[in-house]
Amino acid sequence: MQNIISRVRQINRIRLHKRRSKRFKPSKTASGFMLACYGRSTILTDAWEPGTRKIVTELMSNIKLFVNVGANVGYYSCLAGKAGVKTIAFEPEMTNFQFLCNNVMINGFEDNVEIFPVAAGDPPPNLMKIHGVGDTASLSEEFKSVRRNVTKRRNGLHFVDTLGGIHSALSSFISVVSLDDIILKHKWLSENVLFLIDVEGWEHQVLKGAEGLLALDPKPFWIIEVLPDILAKRTEPTQVFSMMFKSGYRGYKILDEGDPVEFTETQVSSLMSENSYWNYLFIDETLSLSDI
Numbered sequence: 336m337q338n339i340i341s342r343v344r345q346i347n348r349i350r351l352h353k354r355r356s357k358r359f360k361p362s363k364t365a366s367g368f369m370l371a372c373y374g375r376s377t378i379l380t381d382a383w384e385p386g387t388r389k390i391v392t393e394l395m396s397n398i399k400l401f402v403n404v405g406a407n408v409g410y411y412s413c414l415a416g417k418a419g420v421k422t423i424a425f426e427p428e429m430t431n432f433q434f435l436c437n438n439v440m441i442n443g444f445e446d447n448v449e450i451f452p453v454a455a456g457d458p459p460p461n462l463m464k465i466h467g468v469g470d471t472a473s474l475s476e477e478f479k480s481v482r483r484n485v486t487k488r489r490n491g492l493h494f495v496d497t498l499g500g501i502h503s504a505l506s507s508f509i510s511v512v513s514l515d516d517i518i519l520k521h522k523w524l525s526e527n528v529l530f531l532i533d534v535e536g537w538e539h540q541v542l543k544g545a546e547g548l549l550a551l552d553p554k555p556f557w558i559i560e561v562l563p564d565i566l567a568k569r570t571e572p573t574q575v576f577s578m579m580f581k582s583g584y585r586g587y588k589i590l591d592e593g594d595p596v597e598f599t600e601t602q603v604s605s606l607m608s609e610n611s612y613w614n615y616l617f618i619d620e621t622l623s624l625s626d627i
Contacts, residue, residue, distance in 0.1 A: 399525035405534040408434035416444030427454040427509040428472040457543035475536035513544030528555035554619040584617040
């Protein structure tokens with residue numbers, strides 16, 4: 336009986352979350368497109384992930400395909416759509432998915448953006464639980480119970496975020512596919528590809544399902560948000576870096592201000608001991624930043 340009561344409460348909370356999401360009206364971003372979101376005003380301004388946004392914007396002139404894994408409400412998918420770049424977006428959490436679809440449609444980007452309401456990973460299993468709802472939902476089980484305060488450096492600002500939040504006890508079933516199965520067979524695949532992965536602790540699983548893509552020649556560009564050690568107990572985040580280095584990439588830490596800073600594999604442990612989120616850029620080891 337207690338399980339039934341708990342499940343009813345979960346369903347009611349999800350319904351409430353979806354109803355609240357409908358109240359958010361689209362506003363114009365600093366990048367020039369319209370966006371409806373959860374009410375985070377910084378996402379509409381130049382303060383939103385300035386370092387990552389700058390790199391993505393600069394790469395748009397050099398790429399033919401953008402793959403947005405963990406697209407959330409679609410900021411970067413719309414940024415690519417505005418640039419006229421073909422975009423494939425993955426977003427399994429249904430409230431985010433509705434925001435994403437709406438944002439693509441209101442901007443008229445639907446001809447250039449294809450959206451998959453599934454998670455990327457390394458199946459099997461092909462069916463898994465996603466924990467939480469909204470913009471902190473994750474396939475990582477650690478997100479069911481994490482309550483540690485972690486400094487997030489993603490909007491050009493420094494603030495404390497209690498991960499998991501009130502929705503961390505919620506979960507729902509979603510489908511899981513590998514990036515190799517979708518992208519390697521896709522008609523839009525070209526020689527110049529940018530992947531952006533933001534999956535709240537699930538990064539290594541996404542890459543395990545993308546070994547064919549990692550080996551492409553020429554190599555794609557990758558931007559990956561990697562959670563520090565204290566948040567990624569299910570799969571050690573150092574495995575993400577190890578996989579990228581072994582696949583022939585060099586890594587750069589993306590800063591809010593200034594150029595990205597290159598790091599080596601021996602510096603990964605130090606990076607992962609920092610109590611904050613960071614986005615990392617990976618490029619072909621034969622290239623340098625001046626080449627892109």
